[in-house]
Amino acid sequence: MSNKISHQGVSRRHFLSSLGFGTAGMVLLGSYGFVIRRDHSTGTVRAIAVNFDECAGCRTCEAVCSAYNHMESVNGRMVNGIGNPALSNIRVYHYNPDIDIPSTCALCNDAPCVEACPVDPDPETGYRALYRDPELLTITNDRERCIGCGSCADACRELRAGIIRSNPEIGNPEHMCTLCGGDPQCVKYCPFDALSYVVMDDDRNLDGLSPRKLAAKMIEKLYNIRVTETQL
Ligand code: SF4
Ligand code: SF4
Ligand code: SF4
Structure with a gap:
């Protein structure tokens, strides 16, 4: 299998060096704050990769994600919203000692959220209410x-990092990453280049860790302190 990797400004060597093979960077895939899209017809994975060593916890990603994905109409023109972090699809978890873990929908290959949806598939499209x-x-x-049953959010919480949250009023699922239509705003505006948009071959294990598990690993790596998840 070839090693195709493409990204705005990040070379394959840079990516691989931060993929846990190097000491400078630590990039992990899966539900670690990664956006994974697999297209098995082409054997391609698209991902937003996080270099946790570089994240400063500034939460710019949350603001730009929210602004882009929650636009507002001003004088009949759609413009970016105010950037309320609570509406963002990427969430930055802060831990002590000082570790920041950006986390977003992993777009899991098996999509347990989609599997959990009880709505019958549409006869024409074959889609449930989540697809x-x-x-x-x-x-x-x-x-x-x-129907706002929340089964998708429950499945995400049980099996992954709890990315999907139900709208408190109507119960529909929110906070799934849109990849901003192929131009991820979080990557574009992260001031510390902690995020990368990568396209690579689907030839590696992309199972992930929860933000808490990842924080424990980062704390051990950076501070040489062993902590359990429950201590965080
Ligand atoms: S914008 Fe970049 S540095 Fe700031 S919190 Fe997000 S990922 Fe971390
Ligand atoms: S909340 Fe909606 S999308 Fe989620 S499982 Fe229920 S019906 Fe399906
Ligand atoms: S790609 Fe877009 S929707 Fe996804 S986390 Fe980044 S800013 Fe948010």
Whole structure:
């Protein structure tokens, strides 16, 4: 299998050196704050990779994600929203000792959230109320058909990092990454270059860790202190 990696400004060597093979960087894949999209027809994975060594915890990513994905109409023109971090699809967890873990939807290959949706597949499209977008491969909610049962959020919480949260009023799932239509704003505006948008061959194990587990690993690596998840 070839080693195709493409990214704005990040070479393959840079990516691999930070993929846990090098000491300077630590990039992990899966539900670590990664956005993973697999297209098995082409054997390709698209991902937002996080270099946790570089993250300063500034939360710029949360603001730009929220602004881009929650636009507002001003004089009939759609413009970026105010950037309320609570609406962001990427979330930065802060731990002590000082460790910051950006986390976002892993767009899991097996998509337990989609599997959990009880809405019958549409006879024409075959989609439940939660489905994988055929072009972007992102996890998408059909609000018209969603009954707000919360099963998808429960599945995400049980099996992954609890990325999906139910809207408190209507119960539909929120905070799945959109990849910003292929131009991830979090990557573009991270002031510390902690995030990378990568395209690579689907030839490695991309299982992930929860933010808490990852924080424990980072604390051991950076401070040489062993902590358990429950101590965080
Ligand atoms: S914008 Fe970059 S440095 Fe700031 S919290 Fe997000 S990932 Fe970390
Ligand atoms: S909340 Fe909506 S999308 Fe989620 S499982 Fe229930 S019906 Fe499906
Ligand atoms: S790619 Fe876009 S939607 Fe996904 S976490 Fe980054 S800013 Fe948010």
